[in-house]
Every structure is written in structure tokens, then in C-alpha cells.
Amino acid sequence: MSISTDLSSVARSLSRRKKLAILALATVGTASLLVVLWQLNNSILIGVPENGGVLREGVIGAPRFINPLLAISDTDxxxxxxxxxxxxxKGKDGKYVPDLAEHFEVSADGKTYTFYLRQNLTWHDSEPITAADVVFTINRAVDPAVKSPRASNWEGITVTAKSDRVVTFTLPQAYSAFISHATIGILPAHIWKNIPAETLAFSELNTRPIGSGPYFVANVKNTNDGLPVYYSLLAFNNFALGRPHIKEIDFYFYPNEEELVKxxxxxxxxxLSGITPATAKKLGRFGTRVEKMPLPRVFGIFWNQNEAKIFTQTEVRQALDQSLDRQYIVTNILDGFATAIDGPLPPASLGYETxxxxxxxxxxxxxxLKTTLAAAGWQKGxxxxxxxxxxxxTWRLEFTITTADTVxxxxxxxxxxxxxxxxxxxxxxKVQxxxxxxxxxxxxxxYDALLFGMSTAVDSDLYSFWHSRERTDPGLNVALYANPTADKLLEKIKTEKDPTFLAGYIKKLSTEIINDRPAVFIYSPDFVYIVSTDIRHLELPFITIPSxxxxxxxxxxxATDKIWPIFVKQAEVASTTIKVN
Structure with a gap:
């Protein structure tokens, strides 16, 4: 007798109830097996970024110069x-990483920088990028007819295309902060070369730009008056660092913070960004995702001894400095979105001490402090x-604080x-x-006293703000500070390459400035960014400016997609070999 015959005989001998029980057990067993297989599959699958989606960014102000040589406003x-x-x-750790250049070299004397471009780079219009574009950009930057605010970064520097993929910069002397200037966006020479330098600022290319960044302009919507409502940008597949994951980024423009928040x-x-601390705190209470990072900015009240002679008196500067409660300002006026300071260095900068x-x-x-002033000869009139x-x-302790019209x-x-x-x-x-x-x-x-902020470079190069040569416009030494010891330290800071020596010089400079009290240093603000809870892998670099x-x-x-590990490498390769738009 065959096995099948025996099974059939057994099946006929079972009651209906037993058959149902066996069926139920089989169903449960199958379901359990499927659950186990599903759990096993999920434990093996790897989450990877899923390409696609739309992100909408709100900013205050309309763009005028979407041009790396002319951009001034935060929107630009x-x-x-x-x-x-x-x-x-800029790298996530404050250092710098390759972009159009795959790598670069610095000569032993620190005066020559050589950059090697990646292969097969293209502009958004599919034209090739070469070293000639880099040379063109820098030459335009220093052309006085262009009036670029970045011209001073490149004065005295010679730029040369050694080949289509190699470009060198020769500096008159070693300058440790030069590498930060190499982040400047490169212009496509084939588009801009026929536009005279004198009319460059008036070109429509400033609002209809073509670059090589992660996104290109796909659409612009204007009002009937010609003012932009939004820019729609799409991912550039041939971006030097790989295809962006988010398919579309839309920038919406608003006249003020109130409309932005609405x-x-x-x-x-x-x-959204560019909002007051009070607004950020309010939005945070409603469960909004708030990201913040310290900005390399120092706000204080800077004394002008040329306009107000009372500030030549050490006891006056000391009393005004020591009487102000900085922590109260941070907590109650800035809603905690800042760090109280008492020196010229912002937190996280080289040489900063808590x-x-x-x-x-x-x-x-x-x-x-009244007693201190009285001992120095100050009496009530x-x-x-x-x-x-x-x-x-007879000098009166009277002066005016001049500041910007912000809350x-x-x-x-x-x-x-x-x-x-x-x-x-x-x-x-006095508010302006x-x-x-x-x-x-x-x-x-x-001004007698200026309540304002200064932005320092990542490497804490404070030359522009504190060297005596910078006391007059266009210098940025708004305290009109002059100290030979500080000048020598600033000159060393500008050329020093060794991080240990650099930190030592900066600390000495900070101590020198604090002892002289040319200003009341108050706080370093945080950069506040209100972001979508859907954004993943949001890593902010060291923030110098909002952009x-x-x-x-x-x-x-x-969003993420889950795939088997064996397909991860294939997905990475596909994302880097996809064709140009």
C-alpha cells in the first residue's frame, strides 16, 4: 500500500472537528513562519536614503545678486x-573638504596653493568646467569695475591655469586664512566672458544663474510687478559630490519675519531662519524642530575715544564693563539663544576660553563701582x-549709544x-x-559708543577688527583700537600655520584686548534654524553666515528605502554614474 493511500485513509477516518483543528494549526504555523521570515528579512535589510521629495525654504527678502562675486544679502x-x-x-568639523577640486597641495613656504579639478565636471548647461573658469572668476573678483565685496580676499594673489584641470594660486606671503577663500563659487566663463565688468552687476544672469552646485534653477515665479515669489530648483545629477537626494528645493521670499512665520x-x-530669539522660542513651544549652533560673531559696545574723550579714562571703561549683567541679557532678552562673553573671541573659536x-x-x-569712580575723581554735578x-x-559722564533698528x-x-x-x-x-x-x-x-556685531573668521583671524591700520574705512576696527603689542600678535596670527603657536598668539591677543577694554563684549549669538521634522541626515557645519x-x-x-546589503554598493555606483541633466 502506498503512502498516499495510507494518508487518504487516515484523512477519511478523521472527524470534521479534527480536520478543522489540524487546518487551524497549519494556518497558525504558516503565519508564524511568515512572521519569522519577515522579521529576519527586516533585520537584514539596510535603510538607505530614498531620492525624491520637495523641500520648501522660506527666507526674508528677495534675491538680487545670485552671484558669488556680488552676493551680499542672506537671500542672495x-x-x-x-x-x-x-x-x-566647508567641512562639518570646521576644516575644508574637496568640491570641484578632488585635492589640493600647499607649498612648504605656504605661498603656493595648487588645486586639481575632478574629471568630467560640467555646468548646469552641460558645458565642461576647466581651470580657465577659475582664473576668470578670480580675475573678475579683483576687477575694480565689478566692485565685488570679495575683492580684498584676492588682492596681490596671482592665479594661473597650468592645464585644463590644474590651477595654482601664488600669494605674496604666507596667509593661514587663504584656504577659506577657496570656497568662493566659480562662474562659468563661457557665459560671463562677453559681459563687460562695468555692467556685470546689471546682467539678468544675476537672477537667472547657471552654476555647478547641487541644484539648478528650473522655474521662477514673479509677481505682476516682476518681484520673485519663489525659485524652484531641481537636483543636478552631475553635481561633483554626487546626485542630491531631495529632488526639488523651493525658495519662497517674504518681506518680513511676520509674513515668514505666517x-x-x-x-x-x-x-525658515533669520528670526528673532523670541520667535524661535515661541515656535519651539509648539513642537517645532529647532536647530541651533553658535555663530562666530561678537556683539558688544565699542568705545570711540576720538568722539567721546571720557572713554580715554581707564576707570570709566572698567566701571561700564563690570556693571553690565551679560547673563541677564542672554537669558531675558535673547531667550537663551546666545552665549555670554567678556572678550573678543566667540565660543568654539581657536583660543577661546570659557x-x-x-x-x-x-x-x-x-x-x-561708584566708589571706584569717586576715587578716580568723578563727582556728582x-x-x-x-x-x-x-x-x-570738566568732563561729564555723558554719551550716546548708536545701534541698529532691531528688537x-x-x-x-x-x-x-x-x-x-x-x-x-x-x-x-540713537537707533538707525x-x-x-x-x-x-x-x-x-x-559715534560715541557703537552697539554692533563683528563676524570673525573660522581661524580667528582678527586682523581686520583690531589692527591699528584698520581704524579708518574700509577697515573694521570700529573701536579705533591701537596697541603695538596687539598689532604684532595680529601680524603673527595672519601668517602662522602651526595650530599650537596660532592658538597661543590668539590667547595672548585676547588677553591684551580684554586688559585694555576698548569695548564691552556682551554675547555671541546662536544661529537658529526652524526645520521640517521630515529632514534626515541634517548635519550643520561650523556656521559663519546663515547660508x-x-x-x-x-x-x-x-525618506528611506530598505534594500539587501548586496545592493547597497550598486545603488551608490548608480548615483554617481547617472547622466547629466
Missing amino acids: RDLTAVIYSGLIR AKEKKVIDN KNLQVEPIGLRIKK ADSILQKKVGKE ELKAIATLAKNTWEKLGAKVNI DVSDLQQTSIRPRK DRLTYIYDWYL
Whole structure:
């Protein structure tokens, strides 16, 4: 008798109930097996970025110069950052990584930099990128007719194309900060070469750019008046560092913070920046994803001894400095989106040292400082304002704080005024919009005290802000600081390549400046970025300017796909060999 006959006989002998029981057991067994197989499969599969999706970025202001040589506003810089590529780009650790250049070399004397371009690079219009484009860009940058704000970075530097893929920069002397300038976006010479330098700023290419960055301009929507509403950018498949994961990035433009926040609340945009700390705190309370990083900026009140002689008195600078509660400003005016400082270096910069800035209660603090001022000859006048006899003159402790028309700076100026008037000073406040402040106060150095911020380079090259040669426009030494020891340290910092010596020089410089008190250093702000909760692999580099947040946008993605490990390498290869748009 066959096995099949025996099974049939057994099956006929079973009752209906037993048959159902066996069927149920078989079903459960099969389902369990499938679950185990599914779990095993999931444990083996690897999550990889899925290409696609749309990200909407909201910014304040409309673009005017989407051009690496001319970009000034944050909006211009944002679009320039994603449309253009430089020879190198800022790394996530504050160093620099290859971009259009696959690598570079520095001569032993630090005066010659040689960059080697990657093979098969193209512009968004599919034309090849060569070393001639690099030479053209730098020559345009230094052309006085272009009036590029980056011209000073390239003065005295000779750029030469050794071949289609090799370009060298020869410096008049070693300069440690030069490498940061090589991040400048490169222009396509074949498009710009026929546009005269004198009319370069008026070209429509400034608003319809062609670059080689991770995204290219696909569409622009304007109002009836010709003002841009948004730019739609698509991923550039032949981007030097690989095809971006997010398929489309749309930039929406708004006239002010209020309209920007409304767009976020209505879900018109996903990401936004350039907002006040108070707004960031408010949005954070509603579960919004808030990313923040310290900016290499130092805000303080800078004394102009040429306009207000009272600031030549050491005891005055000391009393004004020690009476201000920096931590109160950070906590109550800046809502915690800043770091209190008492020196010229921002946090995370080379040479920065953390200090405890807790102060005594204001009553006790003011009492001690009044005693110090009195000992130096400052006495109450008829109107209760402190005054001091200096030679044949009587100097009153009276001055004006000049600052920009922003909520935070006006609040800080008011707090400083109230604090210093408790000391016996008479303090006025002058508020100007940023453009007027720059043209009528900062450039001609017409202010008693300037509440403003300075941006320092990643390597803490503070030459422009503190060297005595920079006291007049276009220099940035707004405190009109002059100290021979500081000058020598600044000159060493500018050329020193050894990180250990560089850090030592910077610390000595910081100590020298703090001892002289040419300003009341108050805080270093945080960069605040409101972002979509869907964004993955959002890694921000060291932020110098807001557009730095977009440095690694090509690595961001909105969704993941799961594949077997054996297919991961194939997927990576496919993403790097896909054809040009």
C-alpha cells in the first residue's frame, strides 16, 4: 500500500472537528513562519536614503545678486550656496573638504596653493568646467569695475591655469586664512566672458544663474510687478559630490519675519531662519524642530575715544564693563539663544576660553563701582551726572549709544542705559536702520559708543577688527583700537600655520584686548534654524553666515528605502554614474 493511500485513509477516518483543528494549526504555523521570515528579512535589510521629495525654504527678502562675486544679502547667499560650487567647501568639523577640486597641495613656504579639478565636471548647461573658469572668476573678483565685496580676499594673489584641470594660486606671503577663500563659487566663463565688468552687476544672469552646485534653477515665479515669489530648483545629477537626494528645493521670499512665520504656520514652507530669539522660542513651544549652533560673531559696545574723550579714562571703561549683567541679557532678552562673553573671541573659536560670568547683585555691584569712580575723581554735578576735572576742562559722564533698528539691540541698549545711569552717567540712544548706520555712522566713525556685531573668521583671524591700520574705512576696527603689542600678535596670527603657536598668539591677543577694554563684549549669538521634522541626515557645519546651513543640503533626504546589503554598493555606483541633466 502506498503512502498516499495510507494518508487518504487516515484523512477519511478523521472527524470534521479534527480536520478543522489540524487546518487551524497549519494556518497558525504558516503565519508564524511568515512572521519569522519577515522579521529576519527586516533585520537584514539596510535603510538607505530614498531620492525624491520637495523641500520648501522660506527666507526674508528677495534675491538680487545670485552671484558669488556680488552676493551680499542672506537671500542672495542662500541661493548662491546651492547653485554654485567652489574648489572646496566647508567641512562639518570646521576644516575644508574637496568640491570641484578632488585635492589640493600647499607649498612648504605656504605661498603656493595648487588645486586639481575632478574629471568630467560640467555646468548646469552641460558645458565642461576647466581651470580657465577659475582664473576668470578670480580675475573678475579683483576687477575694480565689478566692485565685488570679495575683492580684498584676492588682492596681490596671482592665479594661473597650468592645464585644463590644474590651477595654482601664488600669494605674496604666507596667509593661514587663504584656504577659506577657496570656497568662493566659480562662474562659468563661457557665459560671463562677453559681459563687460562695468555692467556685470546689471546682467539678468544675476537672477537667472547657471552654476555647478547641487541644484539648478528650473522655474521662477514673479509677481505682476516682476518681484520673485519663489525659485524652484531641481537636483543636478552631475553635481561633483554626487546626485542630491531631495529632488526639488523651493525658495519662497517674504518681506518680513511676520509674513515668514505666517507661511510656516500655514504649512506653505518647511524651513525658515533669520528670526528673532523670541520667535524661535515661541515656535519651539509648539513642537517645532529647532536647530541651533553658535555663530562666530561678537556683539558688544565699542568705545570711540576720538568722539567721546571720557572713554580715554581707564576707570570709566572698567566701571561700564563690570556693571553690565551679560547673563541677564542672554537669558531675558535673547531667550537663551546666545552665549555670554567678556572678550573678543566667540565660543568654539581657536583660543577661546570659557569663563564664569556670574555677577554680584546689581545694588552691590553699582555701589562698589561708584566708589571706584569717586576715587578716580568723578563727582556728582549740579544735575547729579558724574563729572571730572581733567586739566582745565570738566568732563561729564555723558554719551550716546548708536545701534541698529532691531528688537534685540534696542532692548540691550535700553538695559545698558538704565544700568549705567545708576552709576551716575547720562546715556542717550540713537537707533538707525542698518544701511544708514553703515553709511552715516560706522564708515565715518561718527559715534560715541557703537552697539554692533563683528563676524570673525573660522581661524580667528582678527586682523581686520583690531589692527591699528584698520581704524579708518574700509577697515573694521570700529573701536579705533591701537596697541603695538596687539598689532604684532595680529601680524603673527595672519601668517602662522602651526595650530599650537596660532592658538597661543590668539590667547595672548585676547588677553591684551580684554586688559585694555576698548569695548564691552556682551554675547555671541546662536544661529537658529526652524526645520521640517521630515529632514534626515541634517548635519550643520561650523556656521559663519546663515547660508552655511545649506552646505550639505545634497546629503539631506526626506525618506528611506530598505534594500539587501548586496545592493547597497550598486545603488551608490548608480548615483554617481547617472547622466547629466
